[in-house]
Amino acid sequence: MSGFTIFLALLRTIGILGLWLLAAAFLFLLLILFVPVRYRAEGSIDDREGGESFDPERVKKASRGELHISWLLHFLRIRISFPGAPAMSVRILFFRIPAGKKRQKEQKEHVGKTEKKGGHTRPDPGRLIELLGNDETKRAIHAILNKSGKLLRYLLPKKWKVGGSAGFGGPEGTGKFMEAEGLLFPLICGHVWVTPDFDRYRAELVFSAKGSIRLIRVLVTALLLIADRNVRRLIHTWKNL
Template sequence: MIFTILKVIGIILLVVLALILTALLCVLFVPVKYRAVGSFDNTDIRAKAHASWLFHLFALHIEYADETDGYIRLVFVKKGLFADSLGDNYEAFNDDVMDDAAKTETEDKISENTGDGPKIPADESEHITDEQAEDECTARTHNEYRSVTDENQHIKQQTKLTHKKRSKKTHKKQFKDKSDRIKNCIYKLKREYSDERNKAAFLHLKKELFIILKRICPRRLKLTMVYSTGSPDTTGISLGILACFPVGYTNRWRITPDFESEKPYAKGSFDIKGHVIVISILAATLRILFDKNCRRLYNRISR
């Protein structure tokens, strides 16, 4: 009996270890495939991007045309992206609050004015009919409701403007802090690069980063374009500049200059396709982390 229980426990442990090993091998060796296709005609840009892993069980899809749309899929669960942002929710919340306040204030004023009916002097009550009194009360209530609505619309606009100003100030402050950090990091890198002891670390980083970029770069990069800068001379100069980059003729780009057009324009289509294997990126990252020169450089910069 005891041996049977131990046998069952051992089988369960082996199955769990096999599943963990299979999952680890899938993460390391199954490539993440990506593809982006689209077209452009001056400012009219339409594009689709799709990334998938493990037989499309995990996928990310984004489309851009007049609006941005997309979804993410985890196995059989699909969830849409680009939900309402915090600013939209904030404005919707303010609209609801203002509408409720407007309704409450209007109802209070209506109840005050129509509680006992319109006040009519005693000597003129016989000359005013019930229909005239009702019309007068309705007109007065409508005017008061309109004034309350206009006032609440003004309050809404002021609230939105205040919120936008605060968000702009916050974004400016965050952008300034990030830019200061980047400047400090660049200054430290320049200072350390001038030190002869860190040249080996920078050379190693350059080598490994080129390897990572080579693994990430797309295997196919097609481009078909017809363009003009509005002037024949600048169109020819730009074509010569584009011909200097080997990425164009190695992928057989079809770029046609239009020397006769007097207006600048660009229209065409593109197709980008590639894949990334995690083990290659991980190996390059580990080589950087375990290099003693890189570790010393990191310790000096992070002080």
């Protein structure tokens, strides 16, 4: 067998291996974009005794919550629990990846960096008002709000509910809560069951929510905004203010 034949065989092997790697990378990209990321949140507020005045610290101590995120049939699992500093647990298959200490260190470094950064120049109010009154800016803002609103509705949980009892210090405060509940009835109907308490500030509530997100939807929305000429001009003008 000549050296040229061996060279061709080696090139063919490298080419086949490269195609396999390219196909695997493309498949992994499709999985990331199209396989939904599922999330589930659960929590409660157990402040049944309550008090005569609203105490945020008391409510915080009585609150518990967990957020579970999974992807690809639980290939990747993330669990975040609170109160206090949110505790995060990350698992890939059966392997646990430590995340807490590293995240706290990164947060401290981030705080240090933000403290070192000095104040930046503020945009001229006159130019800012002129920019906001521009027709192109109005069209850009309309496009951003329209597409962002659709994306937000997609990101919100498909199933959610809040139940229990709550008081807001007396008939007046609880009455305002019930008034707001009535105004939001078309949005919360079938999701919220809260029994009012007219005596004191108290809360005995449980809530849950679940939904799923496909990253392709987020990517498409971002690309549509970037492709919008008015949005690009707004970003460019804003940077130069």
